[in-house]
Amino acid sequence: MRLIFAGTPDFAAHHLQCLIDSDHEIVxxxxxxxxxxGRGKKLVASPVKQLAQQHGLTVLQPVNFKExxxxNTLTELNxxxxxxxxxxxLLPQAVLDAPRFGCINVHxxxxxRWRGAAPIQRAIAAGDRETGITIMQMDIGLDTGDMLIKTICPIAADDTGGxxxxxxxxxxxxxxxxxxxxIEHHTLAPEKQDDRLACYASKLTKEEAAIDWTQPASVLYDQIRAFNPFPVAYFSQGKDRIRVWGCAVEDTPAATKHTAGxxxxxxxxxxxxxxxxxxLRLTQLQLPGKKALSVRDILNGHGDRFAVGSQLTGSQP
Known part of the structure; x- marks a missing residue:
C-alpha cells in the first residue's frame, strides 16, 4: 500500500524503520x-527526519495543517x-479523511487506559502491572478511536520509563x-473503546518530578522508576537539586521514628x-554538574552531605 508516515521521536523512528523494511511504499x-x-541552541532534526533522509524519503514539516x-500537499500524495x-x-478531520483507509495510530x-502524551510513564507511576500496544483507527478525539490490534506487555517490578x-x-x-x-485484506475487526474506563496520561513536567517524602515509599518508588530517564525525580538539599536514578523500598522499623525526608x-x-x-533506600544519585554515581562513590567524596538525621526536601526553596 501507499503509506504516509507521521512521527517525531525515537519511538516513532523505530516504527518508520519497520515500514521501510516492509513491502509497503512510503510516499x-x-x-x-x-x-x-543543546548549549548552542542549534536547530536539530527529529529522529524520524534523520532516518527518512537516510533513505531518501520525502520529508514534510508543516507547523500545522492550517498552513x-x-x-493539498498531503491529499496529492494519494x-x-x-x-x-x-x-x-492533533490532526483535523480533513487530514483524517484524506487517505483512502484513513489514519491509524500506534499508542x-x-x-x-492512558490516553494522551505520556502513557508509558503514567502506567508505571500508577503501579500498573501491565500495559501494551494499541493500534487504533484515528478519529477527531484524543486517542478515542476504534481499536484494531492490542498486545500485552507485563510491567516488571524494576522497569523504568526507559x-x-x-x-x-x-x-x-x-x-x-x-x-x-x-486493512489491505479487508479483515479488520474494530472494537469500540469504553469511555467509562478511560484515563489520561498528561504530558510530563519537570516540576512534578520533585519528591514528596510524605508519600508512601511504594508510591515514590514507582514515581522514581517512571521518571527515569526523563524528567528524573529529584530532591533538594539547600539550593542544590539532586537527581535520583536508582532506589529500592526499604523494610526498616527505624524509619517510623523519623519525620518524612x-x-x-x-x-x-x-x-x-x-x-x-x-x-526508600537511594542507591544512585546525581549531584549538580556531575554524572550519576552509586551512593558508595558519592559518600566517599560527599559523606558529610548525607549525615544521619539530616532532612531532605522535595522542591527547591
Whole structure:
C-alpha cells in the first residue's frame, strides 16, 4: 500500500524503520519542525527526519495543517493509509479523511487506559502491572478511536520509563504490520473503546518530578522508576537539586521514628530516607554538574552531605 508516515521521536523512528523494511511504499514522511537543542541552541532534526533522509524519503514539516497548501500537499500524495506514531500534532478531520483507509495510530498503552502524551510513564507511576500496544483507527478525539490490534506487555517490578519504552518498541512494529495487513485484506475487526474506563496520561513536567517524602515509599518508588530517564525525580538539599536514578523500598522499623525526608542511615548499600509510610533506600544519585554515581562513590567524596538525621526536601526553596 501507499503509506504516509507521521512521527517525531525515537519511538516513532523505530516504527518508520519497520515500514521501510516492509513491502509497503512510503510516499511521504511528516515530522515536527527542527527544534533548537543543546548549549548552542542549534536547530536539530527529529529522529524520524534523520532516518527518512537516510533513505531518501520525502520529508514534510508543516507547523500545522492550517498552513496554506499543507492539506493539498498531503491529499496529492494519494495515500492508502497514514500511520501516526507520536507525531505531536492533533490532526483535523480533513487530514483524517484524506487517505483512502484513513489514519491509524500506534499508542503505547492498553486503551482506553492512558490516553494522551505520556502513557508509558503514567502506567508505571500508577503501579500498573501491565500495559501494551494499541493500534487504533484515528478519529477527531484524543486517542478515542476504534481499536484494531492490542498486545500485552507485563510491567516488571524494576522497569523504568526507559526499559518499558524499549519493551513496547519491540511490540509496536509487528502489531503495526499486522494491522496494515488486515486493512489491505479487508479483515479488520474494530472494537469500540469504553469511555467509562478511560484515563489520561498528561504530558510530563519537570516540576512534578520533585519528591514528596510524605508519600508512601511504594508510591515514590514507582514515581522514581517512571521518571527515569526523563524528567528524573529529584530532591533538594539547600539550593542544590539532586537527581535520583536508582532506589529500592526499604523494610526498616527505624524509619517510623523519623519525620518524612529524614536520613535514617547512610552506608555503602545506600542512603535510607524515611517516607510517609516506610522508607526508600537511594542507591544512585546525581549531584549538580556531575554524572550519576552509586551512593558508595558519592559518600566517599560527599559523606558529610548525607549525615544521619539530616532532612531532605522535595522542591527547591
Amino acid at each position: 511521504g514522511v511528516y515530522t515536527q519542525p527542527d527544534r533548537p537543542a 496554506e497548501g499543507a492539506l 495515500a492508502d493509509v497514514m500511520v501516526v506514531v507520536a507525531y505531536g500534532l 503505547a498503552s492498553l486503551l482506553p 526499559s518499558l519504552h524499549d519493551k513496547l518498541l519491540q511490540q509496536g512494529g509487528p502489531a503495526l504490520l499486522q494491522a496494515l495487513q488486515q 529524614a536520613i535514617v542511615s547512610a552506608d555503602n548499600q545506600g542512603i535510607v530516607v524515611a517516607c510517609g509510610e516506610g522508607a
